[in-house]
Each structure stands twice: as C-alpha cells, then as structure tokens.
Amino acid sequence: MNTAHSAHPAATVVPPQAPAVESAAGTAVLELRNAAVRLGGATIWSGVDLRVGPGEFVAVLGPNGAGKSTLLKALLGVLPVASGQVSVLGQPPGRASRRIGYLPQRRSFDTSARIRGSDLIRLGLDGDRWGVPLPFGRRSRAAARRVAEAIDLVGAAGYAGRPVGECSGGEQQRLLLAQALIRQPELLLLDEPLDSLDLPSQAAAAALISRICRDQGVTVVMVAHDVNPILSHLDRVVYLAAGAAAAGTPAEVITGETLTRLFGTPVEVLTASDGRLVVVGQPEPPALHTDRHAGGGAP
Amino acid sequence: MTGAGFSWNLLTDIREMWSFPFMVNAFRAGAIVAVVAGVMGWFMVLRRQSFAGHTLALAAFPGAAGATLIGISAAYGYFGCCMAAAVVIALATRHRGSAGSRATESALTGVVQAVTLACGLLFVALYRGFLNGTTALLFGSFLGITAGQVVLLAGAGLVVLAAAAVAGRPLLFASVDPGVARAQGIPVGALSAGFLVLLGAAVAETAQITGALLVFALLVMPAATAQRLTLRPLASLVLTAVIGWLVTWAGLFAAFYSPYPIGFYVTSFAFAAYLAAQLAAAARGRARRSPALAGAGVPA
Numbered sequence: 001m002n003t004a005h006s007a008h009p010a011a012t013v014v015p016p017q018a019p020a021v022e023s024a025a026g027t028a029v030l031e032l033r034n035a036a037v038r039l040g041g042a043t044i045w046s047g048v049d050l051r052v053g054p055g056e057f058v059a060v061l062g063p064n065g066a067g068k069s070t071l072l073k074a075l076l077g078v079l080p081v082a083s084g085q086v087s088v089l090g091q092p093p094g095r096a097s098r099r100i101g102y103l104p105q106r107r108s109f110d111t112s113a114r115i116r117g118s119d120l121i122r123l124g125l126d127g128d129r130w131g132v133p134l135p136f137g138r139r140s141r142a143a144a145r146r147v148a149e150a151i152d153l154v155g156a157a158g159y160a161g162r163p164v165g166e167c168s169g170g171e172q173q174r175l176l177l178a179q180a181l182i183r184q185p186e187l188l189l190l191d192e193p194l195d196s197l198d199l200p201s202q203a204a205a206a207a208l209i210s211r212i213c214r215d216q217g218v219t220v221v222m223v224a225h226d227v228n229p230i231l232s233h234l235d236r237v238v239y240l241a242a243g244a245a246a247a248g249t250p251a252e253v254i255t256g257e258t259l260t261r262l263f264g265t266p267v268e269v270l271t272a273s274d275g276r277l278v279v280v281g282q283p284e285p286p287a288l289h290t291d292r293h294a295g296g297g298a299p
Numbered sequence: 300m301t302g303a304g305f306s307w308n309l310l311t312d313i314r315e316m317w318s319f320p321f322m323v324n325a326f327r328a329g330a331i332v333a334v335v336a337g338v339m340g341w342f343m344v345l346r347r348q349s350f351a352g353h354t355l356a357l358a359a360f361p362g363a364a365g366a367t368l369i370g371i372s373a374a375y376g377y378f379g380c381c382m383a384a385a386v387v388i389a390l391a392t393r394h395r396g397s398a399g400s401r402a403t404e405s406a407l408t409g410v411v412q413a414v415t416l417a418c419g420l421l422f423v424a425l426y427r428g429f430l431n432g433t434t435a436l437l438f439g440s441f442l443g444i445t446a447g448q449v450v451l452l453a454g455a456g457l458v459v460l461a462a463a464a465v466a467g468r469p470l471l472f473a474s475v476d477p478g479v480a481r482a483q484g485i486p487v488g489a490l491s492a493g494f495l496v497l498l499g500a501a502v503a504e505t506a507q508i509t510g511a512l513l514v515f516a517l518l519v520m521p522a523a524t525a526q527r528l529t530l531r532p533l534a535s536l537v538l539t540a541v542i543g544w545l546v547t548w549a550g551l552f553a554a555f556y557s558p559y560p561i562g563f564y565v566t567s568f569a570f571a572a573y574l575a576a577q578l579a580a581a582a583r584g585r586a587r588r589s590p591a592l593a594g595a596g597v598p599a
Contacts, residue, residue: 050399097482104482114530
C-alpha cells in the first residue's frame with residue numbers, strides 16, 4: 001500500500017487554507033533542539049528541531065513506526081531524551097505535567113469497564129492526589145463544577161453519567177478529551193484522537209479540538225495518521241520519517257520535494273479535486289505495529 | 300455446632316451465640332476480614348487481577364501448613380507466605396503494559412500458583428496426622444479463633460485499609476487509565492507492586508476464616524456485586540464492605556446452627572447477593588430502555 005494519507009474517498013470537503021501562523025516570537029511552548037530518542041539501543045529519531053508557540057495547532061505526521069507517539073512520550077518525560085535539548089513550557093520534560101493535558105493512543109475501554117465518564121474526567125482533575133476526597137463540602141462542589149464545565153466544553157453531557165464501556169468510540173474520545181482539558185492545560189498532547197472514529201466523528205472531533213485551541217489559547221500537538229481531517233485547522237506540521245523530521249507549515253512540509261528529501265526515496269504529494277492531500281510512494285514498514293495500540297502505552 | 304438449637308427468635312439466637320467467647324471472636328474476626336477483603340477485592344476486580352489474587356490465596360495453604368510444621372503460629376505463615384508470593388508476582392510482572400508482558404505475567408503467576416500448592420502438599424505430608432487440619436486450611440473454620448488472633452487481624456487490617464485510603468485515588472487512576480496516570484507523574488509501577496503486597500496481606504487475613512480455596516467468596520463476590528449496583532467509586536467501595544460484612548455474619552450464624560462448614564455458607568450467601576444484584580441490574584436496564592422505546596413512538 002503506497003498511499004498513506006486518505007484511504008477514504010471524498011469525506012472531508014474542507015479545502016486547505018493558508019494557515020495563519022501567529023507564532024509569538026517570545027516564549028515557545030515547546031522547543032526541541034537537535035533532539036534524539038533511543039529505545040532499546042535503536043535510535044527512533046534524531047536531529048529533530050521544533051519550536052511551537054502558544055496557541056498553535058501542530059500535527060505530528062509520518063508512517064507507522066516513525067516514532068510519533070514516542071515524540072509525545074518524550075515531551076511528557078515518560079521516555080528519556082538521549083541527546084539534544086527539549087524544553088516543555090519552559091522546563092525540562094516531566095516537570096510541568098500538571099500544565100499538560102495528555103490523551104494517549106488507544107482503541108477503547110473494555111465494554112465491561114464499570115466507571116462513569118464523569119468519574120474518569122474527575123480523575124484528570126485530582127486523580128494524582130493522595131488520600132480520600134470528601135464527597136461533600138466546598139472543595140467537592142468546586143470539583144463537580146469543573147467536571148461539569150469540562151463535560152459542556154466537549155458536549156458530552158448526554159452520556160457522561162453512563163459507564164465508559166457503553167459509550168461509542170467517538171463518545172469515549174470526547175470524554176477523554178474532557179479529562180485532558182479539565183485542568184485547563186496550556187499544552188494538549190493528543191495521540192491519534194481521530195483514530196477509530198468514523199468520518200463524520202473525525203470531522204466533528206477535529207473541529208472541536210481546533211475550537212478549543214483557538215478559544216482557550218491552548219497549544220495542541222496532535223499525532224495523526226491522516227492529515228486531511230485536520231489540514232484546514234493546522235498551523236504547523238512535523239513530519240517524522242526514516243529517523244529524521246521535517247517541520248514547518250503544511251504548505252512547506254507536505255510537498256513532494258520535502259518528503260522526498262526526508263524519506264530518501266521519490267515521494268509525490270497529489271492534491272485531490274476536493275483539496276485533500278495524498279502522499280504517494282511513502283515507504284510503509286510492514287507488519288511492525290500489531291502491538292502499537294496495546295496496553296496504554298508502556299514501557 | 301448446635302448449642303440450645305436454633306429458634307426463630309433471632310435475637311435469642313444471637314444472644315446465645317454471643318455467650319460463647321469463641322463465637323464473639325469469630326464474629327469480630329469475620330467483620331474485620333470481610334471489610335479488608337472487600338476493599339482490596341474491589342480494586343482487584345477493577346484491575347482484572349483475579350488470577351493473581353487466586354494465586355495469593357493458594358499461597359495461604361503452604362503458609363499455614365509450613366508454620367504448623369515448624370511449630371509457629373499459623374497466622375505468621377499466612378502473612379509471610381501470601382505476602383512473599385505477592386512480592387514474587389510483583390517482581391515478575393514489573394513491566395505490565397504490552398500484550399507480550401501480560402502473557403508472561405499470567406504464565407508466571409501460574410508457575411507461582413503450582414509451586415505454592417505443591418509446597419503445601421509437601422508440608423502436609425511431612426507433618427503426618429495433620430489431615431483433619433487440611434480441610435480447615437482449604438475450606439475454612441471459625442473455631443478456635445483466639446482474642447490474640449483478632450487483635451493481629453485488626454492491626455494488620457488497619458494497616459491495609461490505611462494504605463488503601465492514602466493511595467486509593469492514584470491507584471484508581473492507575474488502574475483505569477495507566478497511560479494518562481503515568482503522564483501525570485503517578486508512580487504506576489510502584490503502585491502496582493504495592494497493591495499486590497497489600498492484596499497479599501488481605502488474602503492472608505481472609506484465608507484464616509474462609510480457608511485458602513474460598514477466599515474469593517469475600518474477595519471477588521461482594522466487589523462484583525457492588526460494582527453491578529452502583530458506578531460511584533466511593534459508594535461502591537462502602538457497599539462492598541457492607542455486603543462482605545453481612546454475608547460473613549450471616550454465614551457464621553448459619554454455620555453455628557447447622558452441621559455444615561462456614562465456607563459453604565459465606566460463599567452461598569455471597570453468590571446469592573451477586574445473583575440478586577445481576578437480576579436487579581438487568582431489570583433496571585430494561586426499565587431504562589423501555590420508556591425510551593415508548594417515548595420514541597410518541598410525537599413530541
């Protein structure tokens with residue numbers, strides 16, 4: 001299979017616009033300089049440079065196994081950076097975790113998961129605190145209000161009281177987004193949030209994330225397998241492939257010239273009549289990723 | 300185990316039962332054990348670690364048999380062996396997460412289980428004449444619980460419950476959503492290991508009343524029952540403890556006035572509660588669905 005982006009015909013009809021890059025020259029939310037990550041002796045990627053300003057919507061693209069999720073885990077401080085410099089919200093990775101919302105890659109919750117969506121969202125607020133919370137009092141009411149606000153923000157009021165296992169994939173994704181948003185983070189790291197959603201839900205979720213990014217001024221870094229549902233919302237793109245990365249605006253990065261240089265093999269980018277991009281010739285490493293969704297993202 | 304015999308005046312029965320100091324001890328021990336097992340079992344069910352819990356329960360058998368063999372109190376054997384097995388399983392399963400390691404985890408847990416059972420059998424064989432005790436070790440007994448044992452159970456139980464209260468919220472987070480929990484800086488691996496050790500202690504307590512094979516009556520069934528009845532974590536935990544407590548006391552009551560063993564009664568009552576909860580949940584589900592269906596036909 002040579003076409004990585006766009007297996008679906010004529011779905012997202014939004015044509016790509018020139019993205020408004022309003023990168024404040026001052027503080028960078030994210031900064032990687034010549035960064036590299038090694039896992040079990042193998043270099044996943046190296047020489048990655050990236051600078052993301054406040055309120056930007058950034059997509060991390062690339063073939064399976066290129067280290068897209070690894071990039072998010074390195075930013076979270078869950079995986080160590082082997083060399084180079086990484087700063088997240090002005091601090092080394094892992095220090096600012098309370099100011100970051102994270103949505104890991106996953107398929108879904110088990111249908112038998114006996115926990116309500118609202119409880120899951122509440123865990124995002126104070127699940128890392130020790131001790132038992134009192135189920136009454138001022139603090140409890142404030143927490144309940146925050147949960148309700150987060151539920152409203154993602155439009156999940158209709159199913160937040162149901163067990164998560166009984167919610168659809170799109171509903172679960174919205175609940176998890178609410179969980180990631182409840183602390184009003186300055187940075188949202190989303191790992192394939194559109195994966196496993198049907199096309200209308202993909203478009204709706206992309207619009208929701210983009211709205212949150214603009215309205216709340218949250219910087220969003222989203223790993224995506226298919227750029228098309230989010231293309232019109234993006235400020236910046238990081239394309240990971242063959243152990244290296246290319247970063248810039250979508251118009252700079254998703255071109256035959258840039259991707260050919262990145263992959264080291266001829267790659268073409270075709271624009272469909274509806275404005276969607278199709279990358280042709282991108283080598284896909286086969287049969288490596290049977291495990292990539294398993295287990296909530298250890299090691 | 301009949302004193303004056305069962306009358307339908309329950310108050311008189313209870314007064315009669317509680318006139319025996321060993322029965323008072325049994326009721327006290329039963330209440331402690333039911334609450335501790337219920338709370339730890341609740342997390343175990345949530346974390347889908349029933350197989351690990353079962354293995355820890357079986358470790359109670361060689362623990363008690365070994366302690367008897369070398370002539371120390373069985374209680375030490377229970378705690379020592381169950382918690383040692385917990386440490387072994389925790390070390391062997393440090394890298395929970397990927398599918399491959401989960402397969403290794405269950406295989407290793409199975410290995411631990413087989414080894415503990417075999418050791419128990421060996422200890423029983425070495426200690427000849429122990430055979431009557433074997434049934435009690437496997438299926439439980441409420442006779443001969445001393446006041447000292449009650450104090451030990453209460454002390455260990457308090458430690459377990461205090462640890463659960465302190466670590467409960469991060470443990471819940473790490474159990475339902477390990478990826479995000481880790482990203483929030485929660486020590487998921489350490490919590491997982493610590494949980495297993497606490498579970499080992501809870502199992503060691505429970506096994507002293509229900510026997511090694513029927514620990515699950517108090518570890519799984521009250522938690523599973525409560526989780527069917529409510530989705531609220533705190534309410535569900537409290538309900539678990541209450542169900543476990545009621546089931547245990549009812550089992551003690553029934554065992555006192557009948558010739559059959561306590562393990563059977565506790566398990567049966569717990570199962571009845573679980574069945575009732577399932578039926579209630581099914582009925583509620585149907586009630587919730589039918590108005591929606593009826594409403595769909597009515598023009599607004």
